[in-house]
Amino acid sequence: MLIIDRHSDEPLYLQIYHQLRDKIISGELCEGSILPPIRTLASTLIVAKNTVDSAYQQLCSEGYVQSKIGSGYKVQKIAINNLAPSHIKQIDFEKPITQESEETYPVQYDFKYCRLDIANFPLRIWRKLLNQVLLSDEIGRIADYHEKKGDSELRVQIMKYLTNSRGVVCRPEQIILCSGAMQALSLICQLLMQETNIVAVEDPCYNSARETFINHGYDVMPIGLQYDGIDLMKLSASGTKLVYTTPSHQFPTGIVMSINKRLKLLEWAEQNHAYIIEDDYDSELRYNSRPIPSIHSLDKNERVIYVNTFSKVLAPGLRMGFLVLPEGLLEQYHANFSSYHCSIPWLEQKVMYHFIQQGHWNRMLNKSSVSNKRKHDVLISTIQSQMAGRVHIHGKNAGLHILLEVHNGMSEKELIASAQRAGVGVYPVSDYWMNLQSYSDNLVLMGYSSLSEEEIVNGITRLSSAWF
Secondary structure, eight states, X not given: OOOOOTXXXXXXXXXHHHHHHHHHHHTSSOTTOBOOOHHHHHHHXXXXXXXXXXXXXXXXXXXXXXXXXXXXXXXXXXXXXXXXXXXXXXXXXXXXXXXXXXXXXXXXXXXXXXXXXXXXXXXXXXXXXXXXXXXXXXXXXXXSOOOTTOOHHHHHHHHHHHHHHHOOOXXXXXXEEESSHHHHHHHHHHHHTTTOSEEEEEESOOHHHHHHHHHXXXXXXXXXXXXXXXXXXXXXXXXOSEEEEOTTSOTTTOOOOOHHHHHXXXXXXXXXXXXXXXXXXXXTOBSXXXXXXXXXXXXSSSOEEEEEESTTTTOGGGOOEEEEOOHHHHHHHXXXXXXXXXXXXXXXXXXXXXXXXXXXXXXXXXXXXXXXXHHHHHHHHHHHHHHTTTEEEESOSBSSEEEEEEOSSOOHHHHHHHHHHTTEEOEESGGGOSOGGGOOSOEEEEEOXXXXXXXXHHHHXXXXXXXX
16 A cells, blocks of 8 residues: 655655655565556545656656556566665655764854955945846857867956966967866876876875875975975985976975076976976965065976966866966867866856956955955964964965964864864865975964954954963
8 A cells, every 4th residue: 555645745656656666675565466447546545647657657667567558557577686685675755864073053153264254355346247248149148168278268368367466378279168167187197197107296285186196106205395495406316307386485395496497397397207296276366565576477398287276366166277388288288188178168258258358356465465364363363462482373464375384282283173162263284295204293284264354353363271
């Protein structure tokens, strides 16, 4: 007997389907059994014939029953032992998955890295430009595929911006639009895998980049840092022909690679026919000096693959970034990716084109720099006034995060747990290390871009009480 629950959120036909399916699996309806006629079952359950028909059609499509004209719906032989557990026991997808874990506490002040302040997003301008594109004669282009490297007008605007801001001199044809920096790294991995399967990375380094290399089959070689950037002697000894670096604001330490080391790194690349992947992820956000010139701006031999993103200033959720390929790799790129289409929606590309072309990007960049500098300065001054002599700050004066080295005898895990009990979210640094034996285990990562100045002060005050 089937039971219908008319108060359930589950559609009636699915209730019928699930009960009949379970009876077939359990053997209650054995092979060769005939299901009740649609009209009869509909009358018995007081439901529409279409409801029963939909349930029967679902059973047919999954092979539980077979329909034959004049014979009705006959139950088929089912290999019960081969069914996955999910077919034997129905899963309640609405029920939250619970795991045994440590006690959690509500976080009131969350120093999460790269969560931006929504109040700074130019919502009114973005909506206006979006409507402008939607109402333009161009909107018909949304029904077709377009330039595989991305919108040509947007690439021209990016080219102009890079030339003026980062000293990156290139042609629009060298720019490939990607849905974020990790997709750019994925393309680079596929492009170079015939030349090398080993990549050197700074240690510590951005863990998503490291995982991207690993997931593409690369052997990742961690190279330690010195006060002015990656250790070139260890890099030279590694024998690799590819290195990934964040030279203008090393992630996560904040170290700035010196001009001499940049030139020596370029010399290494030229001598070894190697490539440098320069991730310039937050280079625009310098608070007490002008932005550091990119390595690409010093490159005379086409050894630098430049990667950047709009995520750190505009919005991570837009998933919009780009890479600049050396001329020497363009032919190979065209050969490998001739059928690839740009992964960023055309509509977003056109809005971003107008956003840059009309000067909104530069204004947004200036606004973001001013806003984040204020927050940065409040963060640093509050830490220094409340924790003076008991902490060391790494990576200040740039970007959207700092590392805080805490000298109170606590490990990283203990620092994070203690902060959480005080209602403050701080984050591990150990995730970014490969050689953990080189990590002091008393640092936390703190982003500040999503918090107000008042929240920053209150959060640091709670941290000071919790840790000291």
